[in-house]
Amino acid sequence: MTRPLIGVTTSRRSGWRIFPLIALNVWMAGGRSVRWVDGADADLSTVDGVIIGGGDDISPDLYGGHLVRSARLDSGRDALERRVVHDAFDLNKPMLGICRGSQMLNVALGGTLHQDAYGVYRDSRYLRTILPRKTVHIAPQTRLAHLAGTEPMKINALHSQAVDGLGRGLRVAARDEGGMIQAIERLRDPFAIGVQWHPEHLFYARRQQGLFRALVSAARARQQNQAQLERVDRDEG
Template sequence: MNPRPIIGVTGSHTGGLAAWWSCRLAIGFCGGRARRITVSSPADIQSIDGLIIGGGADVSPSLYTDEPDENEAVWREFRWKNLVSAIVFAPFFLVLRLLLSTKNPRTIDQMRDTLEKELIQQALARDIPLLGICRGAQLLNVVCGGTLLRDISSMYEEVPRLRTILPRKQVQLAGGSKLAACTGTNVLLVNALHDQAIDHAGEEILVCAREESGIVQAIEHSKKTFTIGVQWHPEYLVYRRDQRALFCALVDATRKTIKEKTCKTG
């Protein structure tokens, strides 16, 4: 029998329940077990087989720039083939997020930054499969020495900016990328809930997806087995096969890692 890998899912200790339950559903569907990790409920990297760094608060600019942030003190806390599934499931995730999400999305949580930064460093050192979602992708890039755009509003002067939980934004995936391989496509429809984005890629970080405006939508580590960061929220799109595939690829990668470790120790 295939093992059920334990996937740690990070999030805010003061909210983020919609993302947590959505990730838990996606991981369970793909054969894994989700474990919630927060500042108030941390976990040792050795107690999990895979890791999801979830979305939420903005990454603190202090992690990737020496410039002062005047706002930091204030920032406290459809494709037709999928039409039927979208009609059935999309309203569920929309209502779930409305009911469980906090009202202050643009926050800075330095304690969470510290926790997740350490987890990312440990996961990279051990080559533990990792998926970064929205802020998780941004923090992954920062940990690897990259930088972020602190406000993407100016990037949409000529291209209308979408902000939606529904899959209405088209992104182009790089051919031959791990992301394209696990989703089975070079074009994805995704949602958009972010205010920051990746600017300069970190060391050994490859940009593997962009949107029409040129904003980076996904990255992956060139030297690791499975380390991918996506700017959108696939946990709210698990009714789409190409988005579920991302979670299933993560779970499959953890199974492979467990098997390899067992062979080495056995």
Template sequence: MPSPNGKPLIGITGPQTKALMPRLCVALIVKLYGGEARQIRPQDTLDLSQFDGFVVTGGHDVDPVLYAAEPEVQPKYDAERDAFEQAVIHAALNSRTPLLGICRGAQLLNVCRGGNLMQELKSRRQITSNRWTVLPVKTLCIRQQTQLQRLLGGAKAPINSLHNQAIDRLGDGLQVSGRDLDGIVQAIEDPGYDFLMGVQWHPEFLLYLRRQRHIFRHLIACARRFQDVRLQARR
């Protein structure tokens, strides 16, 4: 059902169980910027057309069968979550609902657009560490004249890293807006949408950095515009 208080309704995806902390952090920043946060999971019965924005959160690796590849590593997959979040992403793409993909969410967005992934990164890292950390100890190189650059400003930004897979071949309509020092894709966006972005790092764990909060603030602003247009169309 729509948000009862008139705030833009943001669906925050996740697995059926666990992954509580990142989803709570996303909900916190959504509420801070005036959105109504709703946690949505694979077994929920939902009308996706009621949402004004989505955040597809991080978690298990995307099953390579979704981009017609053989497994190269032995990670954990979550087929139920893959199917659910694919449905969310395709619904957002079709309706042009603002969407932010975080980590696996960015990867799945790329796959839904026909791209593929690198299944392991250790062998591809020459400058950056393969160590997972929530601390912003890695460097994001921002492509100029992109939405990401307008939000974060500057040419570089500190980011964290909690992933062992990454975007390889870009999906249709997407462009790279950020890479790390090894050239590994860290951010994608579609300039033809008001807000369609995927980031490989976890900005929800960096909310103490004002630049990172700008990503969520803009998502909510775009969701509010989307809500206004949708409500006007119903009158």
């Protein structure tokens, strides 16, 4: 069986470091990857699924927010990824959003962000590390709970922004100990989950591998014109 092809959006500046790690995780899950950056021909018809990767902050122009001085923006990538999210849903292609990618999934569906998330959630532990030192609590009866269980999960954290108002068709799947949203998911096909952390750095952890396996499983279902969420539930049950 042909490995599903996953399009991965990255920063033009730093993506050369991150893409190989994401590609490794996708390969371990049974897929293969192609890198997309601003200016590239990100043709959704050529892939079976999408990963929106991490990186710079998202411009508040996309959701009616106000710019904070600490923000580091990439308007070209914003435009690329917003189009990719919309095209993926139009073509019924599954998606995994990582950190910035989770935020873009939310914004593209009409949601908003906290630009200074730790200024809002004072009880959330502020960390900037690729090591799993932050704790999140997974909401029961969510797809993330089906994939990773409901035990508290140790994750890494590199973000300053976080989801505020939810986009259309999304629900909260996890929060940290201070109440900040750490994962969101779509309620119907196509499969879509966004996580605020960086599972690609935690490739040795079974619960993190489940995110990439679920994406590849959904992409394979898309190849075969099958229901994606049903396939993920069956394959990862």
